[in-house]
Amino acid sequence: MSDTKPEGTLLLTEKPFVFVLHNNQKVKRCDHCFESGDLSNCSLCDKVAYCSSKCEAEAWSVHKFECPNMKRISPKIVPDAVRMIARIIYKLKYCKGWETKGFYGSGRNEFRKFSDLESHYEDLQHDRKRLQDFLSLSSVLKDFMGENESLPPPSELLNIYGRLLINSFNIMDISMNTIGSGLYLGTSRFDHSCSPNAVAVFSSTTISIRLTKPMEQFDWSKVFVSYIDVLQPTSKRIGELNKGYYFECCCEVCQDVRQLEDMLSMSCPNTNCLEPIYIPEDIQDKVPECPKCTKCGEQVTQSRLDSYLNALDFIEAQLDRMKQTSYLDVCQTSLRKTEGLFHPYNVYQLQILDSAFSAAIDLNHWTEAKEYGKKLILGQKKYYGDIHPLLGQTLLKTVKILLLEENEEEYEREMVQSYIEHAERIVKICYGEEHSLYKDHVIPLLDNALSCKSSYFI
Numbered sequence: 001m002s003d004t005k006p007e008g009t010l011l012l013t014e015k016p017f018v019f020v021l022h023n024n025q026k027v028k029r030c031d032h033c034f035e036s037g038d039l040s041n042c043s044l045c046d047k048v049a050y051c052s053s054k055c056e057a058e059a060w061s062v063h064k065f066e067c068p069n070m071k072r073i074s075p076k077i078v079p080d081a082v083r084m085i086a087r088i089i090y091k092l093k094y095c096k097g098w099e100t101k102g103f104y105g106s107g108r109n110e111f112r113k114f115s116d117l118e119s120h121y122e123d124l125q126h127d128r129k130r131l132q133d134f135l136s137l138s139s140v141l142k143d144f145m146g147e148n149e150s151l152p153p154p155s156e157l158l159n160i161y162g163r164l165l166i167n168s169f170n171i172m173d174i175s176m177n178t179i180g181s182g183l184y185l186g187t188s189r190f191d192h193s194c195s196p197n198a199v200a201v202f203s204s205t206t207i208s209i210r211l212t213k214p215m216e217q218f219d220w221s222k223v224f225v226s227y228i229d230v231l232q233p234t235s236k237r238i239g240e241l242n243k244g245y246y247f248e249c250c251c252e253v254c255q256d257v258r259q260l261e262d263m264l265s266m267s268c269p270n271t272n273c274l275e276p277i278y279i280p281e282d283i284q285d286k287v288p289e290c291p292k293c294t295k296c297g298e299q300v301t302q303s304r305l306d307s308y309l310n311a312l313d314f315i316e317a318q319l320d321r322m323k324q325t326s327y328l329d330v331c332q333t334s335l336r337k338t339e340g341l342f343h344p345y346n347v348y349q350l351q352i353l354d355s356a357f358s359a360a361i362d363l364n365h366w367t368e369a370k371e372y373g374k375k376l377i378l379g380q381k382k383y384y385g386d387i388h389p390l391l392g393q394t395l396l397k398t399v400k401i402l403l404l405e406e407n408e409e410e411y412e413r414e415m416v417q418s419y420i421e422h423a424e425r426i427v428k429i430c431y432g433e434e435h436s437l438y439k440d441h442v443i444p445l446l447d448n449a450l451s452c453k454s455s456y457f458i
Contacts, residue, residue: 037051
């Protein structure tokens with residue numbers, strides 16, 4: 001296959017081989033389609049809920065195997081990973097899962113089966129942490145599936161576990177929040193890049209892969225998605241990919257020395273200079289001489305360097321603490337420590353801004369959220385590029401906040417227009433005009449922004 005494909009081209013749409021709604025979403029979302037709304041529990045196990053009789057009927061082909069087990073072990077809650085593996089076993093054993101094909105192209109051989117998925121069996125055997133997790137999971141799985149259901153042999157079960165770890169996707173809602181997990185056969189053919197040219201988005205549990213950059217000579221092997229959030233230092237990205245997927249990323253971004261330096265940068269002490277000053281992660285183990293600005297030559301004092309390193313230690317600890325929930329007061333304390341020290345390109349500052357933005361929105365602190373959003377957008381553009389779903393979300397949320405206010409300043413009125421036009425382009429390319437995010441969120445915002453713009457001239 002060799003032709004030109006523009007950005008926004010839909011390459012693949014696929015339903016999952018198996019999927020589960022995460023336990024923390026069960027009271028809010030349908031166990032089958034993942035939509036929120038009025039739910040009715042399964043009349044047999046009472047452990048899963050559905051938004052309609054249609055969803056309940058469609059789910060029964062797999063749920064019928066787990067339903068009696070969920071009832072039997074109640075009030076215990078089945079861990080998400082255990083339920084995923086159980087569903088894979090049921091699918092392979094009772095639903096001709098070994099024969100299921102996940103097509104990624106129109107060619108007769110452009111498909112993958114479950115047996116084609118990489119398991120990294122040998123890597124798992126040498127991964128002490130994951131082997132311990134596997135043994136614990138196997139014990140819970142045996143308890144869940146019961147005495148009447150024989151588990152696959154340990155080697156086969158480890159292969160299933162590996163295929164799940166390496167190939168599953170987090171299923172996201174329209175706000176890019178993780179709500180479930182899915183295993184997609186065809187989609188598993190895409191490799192990783194920290195500078196991807198395609199993106200995975202979801203509608204219900206269906207995954208879509210769209211190009212975010214044009215390809216002049218289309219080749220499936222040259223389509224890349226990102227397995228992780230790239231808004232983190234190079235060493236941490238490489239470490240996460242090595243630990244999670246057993247490969248060392250050598251993409252162009254991971255070899256970009258300037259980007260690495262910008263991600264770990266301090267502001268120049270010379271307030272008239274905007275140049276970032278690179279502070280290596282292991283600077284305390286290197287020569288004692290403090291760095292200087294490569295542009296203006298200003299030397300960083302030892303006390304300033306110490307303040308930066310202390311603030312960095314504090315922020316890393318707070319980010320680790322806020323993995324599940326962002327706290328506005330903690331974020332604000334962190335940002336006060338970085339003020340004047342961290343360059344706007346510093347990824348730790350951007351991560352704190354992201355947390356502060358979310359926390360301020362949750363508390364309806366619109367003025368603070370607006371300022372955090374504007375700063376976050378600049379950093380996300382640098383590291384995500386102009387087309388990325390997370391940048392689109394930040395733009396949309398910031399536009400909504402700006403529209404809540406009476407924008408008397410001309411620059412803010414222009415900002416609203418610029419942001420919404422940029423967000424519209426991102427959503428069109430990443431999701432398509434038929435997606436609910438475009439129809440139910442972007443279009444109303446465009447209309448709102450247009451009416452506000454018209455009112456300025458009345």
